[in-house]
Structures are given as C-alpha cells and as structure tokens.
Amino acid sequence: MEIKRRDFLRLFGGISGALVLHGCGLDDVFDVPASLLEKAKNGSGLESWSNTICSLCPGGCGIQVRSIDGVPVYIRGNRVYPVNQGGMCPLGLNALHALYNPDRVKAPMRRSGDVGSGKWESVSWDDALRTVSEKLSGLRKEGKPHQVGFLGYEERGLMRDHISRFMRAYGSPNYYQFSLTQNDTVAYQLLQGHAQVPAPDLLNARLIVSFGANFLEAGYSPVYYTKLYSHHQERQTKYVQIESRMSLTGANADQWIPVRPGTYGALALGIAYVVIREELYDKEFVRDHTKGFEDWIDRGGKKHAGFKSFVLGNYYPERASEISGVPSATILELARQLGNTRPSLILGDGGAIANTNGTFALMAVHSLNALLGNFEREGGIYFINEPPFQKHPDVLEDAIAKAGNHQTPFAQSEDDSFPLTNFSIESFAKNVVAGRPYPLSVLFIYGGNPLFQTINHNDLANALEKIDLIVSFDSAINETSEYAHLILPDHMFLEKWGEVSNVPSVGFAHVGVQHPVVQPLHQTRHTGDVLIEIARHMGGAVGAAFPLNSYEEEIKFRMKGVYLSGEGAVASQGVRQLWLEYLQQRGWQIGRYASFEEFWDRLLENGGWWNPIRKKRNWASVFRTSSGKFEFYSQSLKASVDRLVDNSGGRQSLHNEDLVLNKLNISARGDGVFVPHHERVPYEDDLPLYLIPFHVLPNRDGQASNLPLMQEMFGYSANRYWSSWVEIHPETASEYDIADQAWVWVETSVGRVKVQAKLSHAIMPNVIAIPFGLGHTSSGRYAKGHGVNPHWILRNIYDPISGKPALEATKAGISLVI
Amino acid sequence: MPKWAMVFDLDKCTGCGACMAACKMENNVAIVDPEEAQAGRALFWMDMINAHEGEYPTVAIKRMPKPCFHCDNPPCTKVCPVRATYLNEDGLVAQIYHRCIGCRYCMAACPFTAKVFNWWDPRWLEGATTCFNPDVSLRMAGVVEKCSFCAHRLHHVNEVARVDDRALQDGEFMPACAENCPADAIYFGDLENKDSQVYKLSRSYRVSRVMEDLGVEPKVYYLARRTA
Structure with a gap:
C-alpha cells in the first residue's frame, strides 16, 4: 500500500497519542475490550471520520465521529446536516462518555435478589430470549396476549x-x-383537528412571543432553534419570553415578562382581548378559516356565544393582570406590538402546559396564532409532511392477535380520569395495581426512566412490583430497571443502525440515518433485532410479520420509498434551501442517483436526507376538524364531554354534567367550557411559595447524570457543580432570612428536600425553582447521591384533559437548615 | 507571522455551554471531584462568566464564554521563573507542561483568570481512557494548563498546507469551540490576513476587549450591541 504524505501525518498524530497513553500508567483502569485498547495503543494511527445522528435527546443532530484506527475519540457537528448545520450541544459533544461508560450493562442479566439489592446474574442471550418468548407464547396460548405491555420513551419514526x-x-x-x-x-388536537406539532418559522417572523416555551434549552431540538435564533440580529427579530423563572431562552430574549405559575392562559386571553377590541386581528383569516369566533346559531336554532364575545366579556386586561400578575400596561403594549408587527409568532410549551389547566392554556395561546392568521404563512407556522417511506405490507393478525387487539387498552382508565388521551402514567400505574381491566403480566421498558421522571413515584413503584415479568432494554441500570427481572441491553447509538426522522417542530421533512461507527463494545443487541428474534421464536403469524432479517434491512426497505419518490435530496455541501427551491420551480428533480445503492451510500456518507420544499397545503389538511376550520369552539371537546355525560346518565339532570365537568376540573359552564379559557389551579393556599422544576441543557431528562462532564456542567449557569440549587428572589429570601448559598429545606405537602439557595433577580418573588435531573438513587456511580430530584416532592396531580403531569401545581414552604 | 485571534459575537451567543464541552473533550481536560469543583478547582479552559444585571423585573443575565486571551503582551509569561509559558512564533501563549514547577505565579499574574491548576492527578471517566484525543498530551498533578487555541490543530493544518504547497486558508484552522458553536457566535482566524473574517469583525463598531486599559493586548474580541 502506498502511504501518502498526508496519511503519514495522520499516522504521526496517532503515534504521539499512543505514547501519551503509555506514559501515564493508566492501564489498570481500562474498562473497554482489550482489542480496542491494543488498537489505541499500538495501532497505525489512521484517522477516519464517519457521519451518524446523535440520539441522546429527541433533537436529532447530525454528528461526525473522529476515529483513530476505528476507536472513536471525538465528536463534532455535521456541517451539511440541515437540522444542526454543524452546531452541537454539550450533551451531544459528550456522547463518547456514554459509549465508554463503565456502568453500561454489558450482557443480558437476570435479577437474582430483591429490587434495589443490586444482585444480578448474567445470562446468555439464548436463555434470555427463550425465557421471554416462552412467557409470551404461553400467554398467547392462554388467549391473553393483551396482558403484555410495552412502555417506550421518545422513539419516533421507524422504531415506533x-x-x-x-x-x-x-x-x-x-x-x-x-x-x-x-x-x-x-x-x-382540539383546535386544529390533528395532533401534529406546528413548525414555527422563527427565521422570518419579526416578533416571537413565547409562553413558557424554553426552546433554546428544552425544546424538541435546541440546537436547531439556536441556529435560527442566531440570526435574530441581522433579521431584527424581537423575542419576548413569558415565564415565571428566566430560563436560558428568557435570558436571550429581548424582553422577559414574569408570570405567575398556572396563569399563562389568562394572560394569553388578556392579550386576545386587546387584539380583538382594537381590531388588530387578521379578519380575513378569521372569517375564512376559523369557526366559533363570532356568536353563532347551531342547527337546533340555539344561540351560542362566540370566542370574541366570550373574551371581551371576561378577559379585560385588568382582570388578566390580576390573575397573572403581569401589569395591564404590559399586556396592552405586548398585544399592540403583536397586532401591529407582522409576521408575529406565538409559541406555547413548558410551564404553560405543565399544569392542571395546561390544555386550556395552550388552547388560549394557540388561539392567538389563529387571531394573527399565522397558519401556512411565512413567519408563521407550518405542518411538515412525513418523509415518503415505503410502507410495509399490513400485519396479518391471527385469531388470537385479533381478539387481543380488541381488548380495552390498558391505560384507558375505567373511571374516565383522563378521557381525552390514550395514555397517562397515573391511570397506567393505578390500573396495574388494581388489575383493571385485566392484570398486566409482562412489561417491556424501552428507553426512558419513568420512575425517576414521574411525579407518581410511589404508585408506579407499586405497579412495577405487581408485574410478573419486566423486561428492560436499557443499557444502564437506573431507578426503573432496578425493578426489571431481565435486562436485554440495547446498543449505544454509536454502535447501531437507526433512523431519526422529522423531529417535531423542525421546518422541513428530513431523515437521518444512524449506522454503527464502532463495533459494539459489549454483548449488547439492537432492540429492533431482539423483537424480530422474539417474534420468530414464536413463529406463526407473529414471526411472519417480520419478513426482513434485521432492523438494518428494515431501514433500507423503508428508505427505498424515499429514493423512489424522487423528492428532496441527500444532505450535501453547498446545496442550500434557496437553490433547491430554484431548481424545483424549474422542474428539475433535485435528488438524482443512478441506483438505490448509490443513494444509500451517499446517505450514509453524508448522514441524511431532507426535503426543504414545502408543498402548498390545502386548508382541509391544515385543519382536520369536522368543520375543516380552526375551531375556537372545540366541537371535538364538546363531543367528548357529551359522550361522558351520556355515559353517566344523560343530560336530563344537570347534576350529571356537573359531575363530569368537576371531574375534569372545569369550573366553566355552558359554552365557556369549549372555548379557550382560564381555569384556576387548585393550589394549596396554606403554603406560601410556588415551586417549579426546570430543565437545564446538559441534562434535560435526567438521563445524562452518569456522565461526569455533564454533572460538572450541570449548574454552570449558576456556578454550581454536581449539585442542585433552589433559585429564590432576594425579597422572598429576606423574608425567611435566607442568604445566598445557605442550606434550606424546601417542604411541600409530599415531602422535603435539602438544597442550597441561590438568590436571583431572574425569578418572580414568591416562586422558587429547582432544576430537574439530579437526585438519583441509582443509574450509576457518577449519578448516584448528587443533588435532589424536585419531582419527588411534587404533588401527584395532572391535567385531567391531557393526562400530563402538572409540574407547576405545587406550593411549598422554605426554611433555613439549622 | 500570523496573529491568531478569536471573536465572540455575544449578540448571537446564547450561553449554551457547547464550547465548554467541546473544549473538554478535544483537549483531554480532566474532571475533578465534586467537592473540588465546588471549591473552585474545576478545570475549564473555556469558562462561562455569568452576570446578572439590573433588578427584577428588568433583569438581564449576561453570559460570556472566556478562553485564554493569548495576549500580545502577556503578563503571565513575564513572571514564569522557568519559561514554561511563553509567546510562541504563532502568536499563541504556549505552556510547556514538563517545565512547569507549579508555582502558579502565572495564574496570579493573569488578569483574566484564564489559567487553571492541576491540584490532583488527572481523572476522567473511568475506563474511558481510549477516547483521549491522541494529539493532545495529558497533564500531571502540579502543573498549570490553559486554553491553547487548539494549537495541535494548527500543527496539523500547517503540515497539510505545506505538503500541498499553499498558504493556510481562512477557516482552515478552527478550534473545537468555534467548530461546534450552535449559534455560529465564535469566529477564529488570522488578524494579519486582511481578508479574514476576524480581521473584519475586529474592526466592527460593536467590538470591545476585556480590560483594554491594562495594555496586555488580548487577542480575544467581544462583539455586543451595547456595553454595560
């Protein structure tokens, strides 16, 4: 082989590295296969780069992995991948520490002691898979396949x-x-008839008002948003952030408007009042594409109050101000800015929806988008089409499967606690404990750490104890998988085939393909392949549902549809959106490849495919409600409530309706129930302070806690390392004689945690905030025993409409540790 | 002789911390014990300054990434008794670790507290020593270290350019922090090259340098619409 001089230079780099490793006498702590170690020390030192997709968060950034002799040593952003365009977040940069983490589960394990005893014995893959398939086959034979549950996490696209x-x-x-x-x-879903997350056009909007959406830190794809945000100066975009505690997004906004927790909806409606009263709304859009704005008469001849008269009658700025704590002058000013600046864009997320009134609050916030006519418009919001994947042939269910699939889904609670959603962790846990409507025999857990993340920790722990066989695919033993009977470890994302497509709220269709950049370090297997194997073990119609041999082949099969569609292009250098649109308009097919194989190779080489061209949508696909319009008066909410009232005895007695609405925590009556409105959060008024948890970028979901660098960086914004803190306004702190860095107890009706105070002017008085992510009792050597988990002391209450945990619905007291 | 310089556009920077993490990974920077970190001994070549300005509700949180400023007139090199830190011919303030005797005079002399000290033997993720960057040497207890502007990358691209018999191009030498910034807020290049982006930005009306009156001539520039 001819060695070019350039290669020789690389070689040289590797050799100096090998010397470095030798020199430091660190050999005894190596925890990776000896073969890798050998390569790192004595390899020829050849450098290579390969592209894949990071999946440590749902953001789906394209990354380039630098390997020396096949051993990954560094990760950087992939410049040509359209989602992150070379940008990275701290967590993604630290992904190698997840790969080499010493606490990974290295082979299948069976629990041999009690929960939490830490006693595990390793089993062979064959034994483990046999155990699972026998159990599953047995249940099928008994006609009880529905007693098997699968609890996933953030998987989307092909894996889902x-x-x-x-x-x-x-x-x-x-x-x-x-x-x-x-x-x-x-x-x-209630307003626009489908649950697709809108993609905001941050680049072209001139004013962006975010109700609690901390998109730079906790959005679906923080790096994508950061890229868009970075253009704010040359595009003169103004950002306004509304939230109780100033987040990273708030810190970067032009204006921060503090709002009392649980009152985002009232504030949005106060703004709507001014926009309507001063006729600043988009009249044409409201007339043509919305329903229920003006007063209307139904088919039965009954008069109904419209959104307009409802808002004008109830949410004058002084009232909105009284509820939300935002001065009415600020409301007036913001509403006028919104009405007079076009395009102006409204976002809602985070604190706005994490409360008992979250659904109505988000409805109120999203209604502002309708008032401003923001749908399918530059600087507004879009809905992105799914990539044109090739479809699998339909599953042919056999008789047993048919019967099983017809059973009532398990998490749909019998008592209709959460009637409008198919899943709430609370009804799931309660139904498992009660064995209703049937016992759950087997539970698969894939990704996530629900026991750490929920607020119904005790209920869920009881539920997990009830299940005969829990199979976890986690690659680490965390709080949840402590309860597993069997762990079938999945690869780390750098070791496996995968696909990340259409990250919600990203403004174009895209598919990123993950492929192994390193051979699996341990005896782990791809969960997709494991499912195929289990299905094959069972044979019959179950096995026949998976004609392809591996998940890798499945990705290839599905991607053929993308190739055949001729849409979009493989992400590549220099091909920017405008150029592609230019070509498309002139009838050129932009993605041209001689064969699927060529397309596939290019895809792996560059990391992914994207289609920046948005087809003009017809309004019937934008709004999929029964009226085909944006419904200020939600017909589907009305239909659901009517169904519940009928089930509980009908409308003859007003009592039945009251019963249903009370259960849903709706105090409004009549038409007011079905339009966006403000509901009071049932706070415990005897406690003085609002307690809110918040997310930080290095450890968004608490799953990065076993990465020492992320632990060190956890509190970089507050000068804290490896530890939690509680943010408190100096005024509030002085009432309790709390100085900066003092240790305090934060106590709620559920429990208390000990944490250090951080005095800050960037939080409302009477609100205290603790970051989420620390306080692990398991999850590995670096995670365990650092900081506190605020979710432990939150009340176990939910938004009764959506079933979403009400994270900001708890009040607390605070006192100095003596 | 080139004059390597870095420009931070604070109007773009969100303070996400990606530069800190990228630097740690690229330069094999050790992780210290939680107690040590809390005592102010965490090793960050690229640090983040947090400042709260104003009072509720018109408060602003300002974040400012802070590497070594690679001064043209560095105060740190003048106090080193063993010449372990010096201004090299690339205009970078370099450290020679095995010469360092750990007196920390340079740390005291640096007005920007850009230097950090290894109080203990370095530690990383247990078992993850294979993912060291082979181009950057490891440091032992008792030596001072700091941001090098990823000088090892400069060696590499210089060699490549020499093999190809051409001059270095603007953007070819890129430190890890600038490479990964999600907001494209970090610019890096040669001030002597009048066509380079950093040269143009260093002449911007928004530009300022930290503690300019000291006369140490730092080569890190900050861009911001307004200064406090």
Whole structure:
C-alpha cells in the first residue's frame, strides 16, 4: 500500500497519542475490550471520520465521529446536516462518555435478589430470549396476549412503527410512550383537528412571543432553534419570553415578562382581548378559516356565544393582570406590538402546559396564532409532511392477535380520569395495581426512566412490583430497571443502525440515518433485532410479520420509498434551501442517483436526507376538524364531554354534567367550557411559595447524570457543580432570612428536600425553582447521591384533559437548615 | 507571522455551554471531584462568566464564554521563573507542561483568570481512557494548563498546507469551540490576513476587549450591541 504524505501525518498524530497513553500508567483502569485498547495503543494511527445522528435527546443532530484506527475519540457537528448545520450541544459533544461508560450493562442479566439489592446474574442471550418468548407464547396460548405491555420513551419514526408492528402481530393494544413531551399536543388536537406539532418559522417572523416555551434549552431540538435564533440580529427579530423563572431562552430574549405559575392562559386571553377590541386581528383569516369566533346559531336554532364575545366579556386586561400578575400596561403594549408587527409568532410549551389547566392554556395561546392568521404563512407556522417511506405490507393478525387487539387498552382508565388521551402514567400505574381491566403480566421498558421522571413515584413503584415479568432494554441500570427481572441491553447509538426522522417542530421533512461507527463494545443487541428474534421464536403469524432479517434491512426497505419518490435530496455541501427551491420551480428533480445503492451510500456518507420544499397545503389538511376550520369552539371537546355525560346518565339532570365537568376540573359552564379559557389551579393556599422544576441543557431528562462532564456542567449557569440549587428572589429570601448559598429545606405537602439557595433577580418573588435531573438513587456511580430530584416532592396531580403531569401545581414552604 | 485571534459575537451567543464541552473533550481536560469543583478547582479552559444585571423585573443575565486571551503582551509569561509559558512564533501563549514547577505565579499574574491548576492527578471517566484525543498530551498533578487555541490543530493544518504547497486558508484552522458553536457566535482566524473574517469583525463598531486599559493586548474580541 502506498502511504501518502498526508496519511503519514495522520499516522504521526496517532503515534504521539499512543505514547501519551503509555506514559501515564493508566492501564489498570481500562474498562473497554482489550482489542480496542491494543488498537489505541499500538495501532497505525489512521484517522477516519464517519457521519451518524446523535440520539441522546429527541433533537436529532447530525454528528461526525473522529476515529483513530476505528476507536472513536471525538465528536463534532455535521456541517451539511440541515437540522444542526454543524452546531452541537454539550450533551451531544459528550456522547463518547456514554459509549465508554463503565456502568453500561454489558450482557443480558437476570435479577437474582430483591429490587434495589443490586444482585444480578448474567445470562446468555439464548436463555434470555427463550425465557421471554416462552412467557409470551404461553400467554398467547392462554388467549391473553393483551396482558403484555410495552412502555417506550421518545422513539419516533421507524422504531415506533417497528414496536407497534410487533405488538399488533402479537395481539396487544398496550404500547405506550412515557416521555417529557407526552400528551403535549392535546390542545392542538382540539383546535386544529390533528395532533401534529406546528413548525414555527422563527427565521422570518419579526416578533416571537413565547409562553413558557424554553426552546433554546428544552425544546424538541435546541440546537436547531439556536441556529435560527442566531440570526435574530441581522433579521431584527424581537423575542419576548413569558415565564415565571428566566430560563436560558428568557435570558436571550429581548424582553422577559414574569408570570405567575398556572396563569399563562389568562394572560394569553388578556392579550386576545386587546387584539380583538382594537381590531388588530387578521379578519380575513378569521372569517375564512376559523369557526366559533363570532356568536353563532347551531342547527337546533340555539344561540351560542362566540370566542370574541366570550373574551371581551371576561378577559379585560385588568382582570388578566390580576390573575397573572403581569401589569395591564404590559399586556396592552405586548398585544399592540403583536397586532401591529407582522409576521408575529406565538409559541406555547413548558410551564404553560405543565399544569392542571395546561390544555386550556395552550388552547388560549394557540388561539392567538389563529387571531394573527399565522397558519401556512411565512413567519408563521407550518405542518411538515412525513418523509415518503415505503410502507410495509399490513400485519396479518391471527385469531388470537385479533381478539387481543380488541381488548380495552390498558391505560384507558375505567373511571374516565383522563378521557381525552390514550395514555397517562397515573391511570397506567393505578390500573396495574388494581388489575383493571385485566392484570398486566409482562412489561417491556424501552428507553426512558419513568420512575425517576414521574411525579407518581410511589404508585408506579407499586405497579412495577405487581408485574410478573419486566423486561428492560436499557443499557444502564437506573431507578426503573432496578425493578426489571431481565435486562436485554440495547446498543449505544454509536454502535447501531437507526433512523431519526422529522423531529417535531423542525421546518422541513428530513431523515437521518444512524449506522454503527464502532463495533459494539459489549454483548449488547439492537432492540429492533431482539423483537424480530422474539417474534420468530414464536413463529406463526407473529414471526411472519417480520419478513426482513434485521432492523438494518428494515431501514433500507423503508428508505427505498424515499429514493423512489424522487423528492428532496441527500444532505450535501453547498446545496442550500434557496437553490433547491430554484431548481424545483424549474422542474428539475433535485435528488438524482443512478441506483438505490448509490443513494444509500451517499446517505450514509453524508448522514441524511431532507426535503426543504414545502408543498402548498390545502386548508382541509391544515385543519382536520369536522368543520375543516380552526375551531375556537372545540366541537371535538364538546363531543367528548357529551359522550361522558351520556355515559353517566344523560343530560336530563344537570347534576350529571356537573359531575363530569368537576371531574375534569372545569369550573366553566355552558359554552365557556369549549372555548379557550382560564381555569384556576387548585393550589394549596396554606403554603406560601410556588415551586417549579426546570430543565437545564446538559441534562434535560435526567438521563445524562452518569456522565461526569455533564454533572460538572450541570449548574454552570449558576456556578454550581454536581449539585442542585433552589433559585429564590432576594425579597422572598429576606423574608425567611435566607442568604445566598445557605442550606434550606424546601417542604411541600409530599415531602422535603435539602438544597442550597441561590438568590436571583431572574425569578418572580414568591416562586422558587429547582432544576430537574439530579437526585438519583441509582443509574450509576457518577449519578448516584448528587443533588435532589424536585419531582419527588411534587404533588401527584395532572391535567385531567391531557393526562400530563402538572409540574407547576405545587406550593411549598422554605426554611433555613439549622 | 500570523496573529491568531478569536471573536465572540455575544449578540448571537446564547450561553449554551457547547464550547465548554467541546473544549473538554478535544483537549483531554480532566474532571475533578465534586467537592473540588465546588471549591473552585474545576478545570475549564473555556469558562462561562455569568452576570446578572439590573433588578427584577428588568433583569438581564449576561453570559460570556472566556478562553485564554493569548495576549500580545502577556503578563503571565513575564513572571514564569522557568519559561514554561511563553509567546510562541504563532502568536499563541504556549505552556510547556514538563517545565512547569507549579508555582502558579502565572495564574496570579493573569488578569483574566484564564489559567487553571492541576491540584490532583488527572481523572476522567473511568475506563474511558481510549477516547483521549491522541494529539493532545495529558497533564500531571502540579502543573498549570490553559486554553491553547487548539494549537495541535494548527500543527496539523500547517503540515497539510505545506505538503500541498499553499498558504493556510481562512477557516482552515478552527478550534473545537468555534467548530461546534450552535449559534455560529465564535469566529477564529488570522488578524494579519486582511481578508479574514476576524480581521473584519475586529474592526466592527460593536467590538470591545476585556480590560483594554491594562495594555496586555488580548487577542480575544467581544462583539455586543451595547456595553454595560
């Protein structure tokens, strides 16, 4: 082989590295396979770069991994990948520490002691898979396949399809996902008739008002938003952030408007009042594409009050101000800015929806988008089409599967606690404990750490104890997988095939393909392949549902559709959006490849495919409500409530309706129930302070806690390392004689935690905030025993409409540790 | 002789901390114990300054990434008794670790507190020593270290350019922090090259340098619409 001089230079780099490793006498702490170690020390030192997609958060950034002799040593952003365009976040940069983490589960394990005893014995893959398939086959034989549940996390796209397919072929309707963003979209569903998360056009909007949406830190794809945000100066975009505690997004906004927790909806409606009263709304859009704005008469001849008269009658700025704590002058000013600046864009997330009135609050916030006519418009919001994946043939269910799939889904509670959503962790836990409507025999857990992340910690722990067989696919032993009977460890994302497509709220269709940049370090297996194997073990119709041999082949099969569609292009250098649009307009097909193989190779080389061209949508696909319009008066909410009233005895007695509405925590009556409105949060008024948890970028969901660098960086914004803190306004602190850095107890009706105070002017008086992510009792050597988990002391209450945990609905007291 | 300089556009920077993490990974910077970190001994070559300005509700949180400023007239090199830190011919303030005797005079002399000291033997993720960057040497207890502007990358690209018999191009030498900034807020280049982006930005009306009156001539510039 001819060695070019350039290669030789690389070689040289590797050799100096090997010397470095030798020199430091660190050999005894190596925890990686000896073969890798050998390569790192004595390899020829050749450098290579390969592209894949980071999946440590749902953001889906394209990354380039630098390897020396096949050993990954560094990660940087992939410049050509359209989502992050070379940008990275601290967590993604630290992904190698997740790969080499010493606490990874290295082979299948069976628990041999009690929960939390830490006693595990390793089993072979064959034994483990046999145990699972025998159990599953047994249940099928008994006609009880529906007693198998699958609790996923943030998986989307092909992996979600893959798991759904497995569950359908097997015969269980019980596939659920528990994630931080679960049930966020119920309000969208009620107003626009579908639950698709809108993609905001941050680049072209001139004014962006965010109700609690901390998109730079906790959005679906923080790096994507940061890229868009970075253009704010040359585009003269103004950002206004409304939230109780100034987040990273608030700190970067032009204006921060503090608002009392649980009152975002009232504030939005106060703004709507001014926009309507001063006729600043988009009259044409409201007339043509919305329903229920003006007073209207239904088919039965009954008069109904419209959104307009409802808002004008109830939410004058002084009242909105009284509820939300935002001065009415600020409301007036903001509303006028919104009305007079076009395009102006409204976002809602985070604190706005994490409360008992979250659905109505997000409805109120999203209604502002309708008033401003923001749909399908530059600087407004878009809905992005799914990538044109090739479809699998339908699953042929056998008789057992059919019967199983027809059973009532498990998490749909019998008492209709959460009637409008198919999953709430609370009803899930309660139903498992009560064995209703049937006992749950097997539970698969994939990704996530629900026991750490929920606010119904005790209920869920009781539920997990009730289940005969819990199979976890986690690659680490965390709070939740401590309860597992069997762990079938999945690869780390750098070791496996995967796909990340259409990250919610990103403004174009895209598919990122993950491929192994390093051979699996341990005896782990891809969960997709494991499911195929289990299905094959069972044979029959279940096995036949998976004709392809591996998940890798499945990705390839599905991507063929993208190739054949001729849409979009493989992400590549220099091909920017405008150029592609230019070509498209002139009838050129932009993605041209001689064969699928060529397309596939280019895809892996560059990291992904995207389609920046948005087809003009017809309004019927934008609003999929029964009227085909944006419904200020939600017909589907009305239909659901009517159904519940009928179930509980009908409308003859007003009592029945009261019963239903009270259960849903709705105090409004009549038409007011179905339009966006403000509901009071049932705070415990005897406690003085609002307690809110918040997210920080290095450890958004508490799953990065076993990465020492992320622990060190956890509190970089507050000069704290490896520890939690509580943010408190100096005025409030002085009432309790609390100085900066003093240790305090934060006590709620649920419990108390000891934490250090951080005095800050960037939080409302009478609100205290603790970051989420620390306080692990398990999850590995670097995670355990640092900081506190604020979710431990939050009240176990939910938004009764969406079933979403009400994270900001707890009040607390604070006192100095003596 | 080139004059390597860095420009931070604070109007773009969100303070996300990606530069800090990128630097740690690229330069094999050790992780210290939680107690040590809390005592102010965490090792960050690229640090983040947080400042709260104003009072509620018109408060502003300002974040400012802070690497070594690679001064043209560095006060740190003058106090080093063993010449372990010096201004090299690339205009970078360099450290020679095995010469360092750990007296920390340079740390005291640096007005920007850009230097950090290894109080203990370095530690990383247990078992993850294979993912060291082979181009950057490891440091032992008792030596001072700091941001090098990723000088090892300069060696590499210089060699490549020499092999190809051409001059270095603007943007070819890029430190890890600038490479990964999600807000494209970090610019890096040669001030002597009048066509380079950093040269143009260093002449911007928004530009300022920290503690300019000291006369140490730092080569890190900050851009901001307004200064406090």
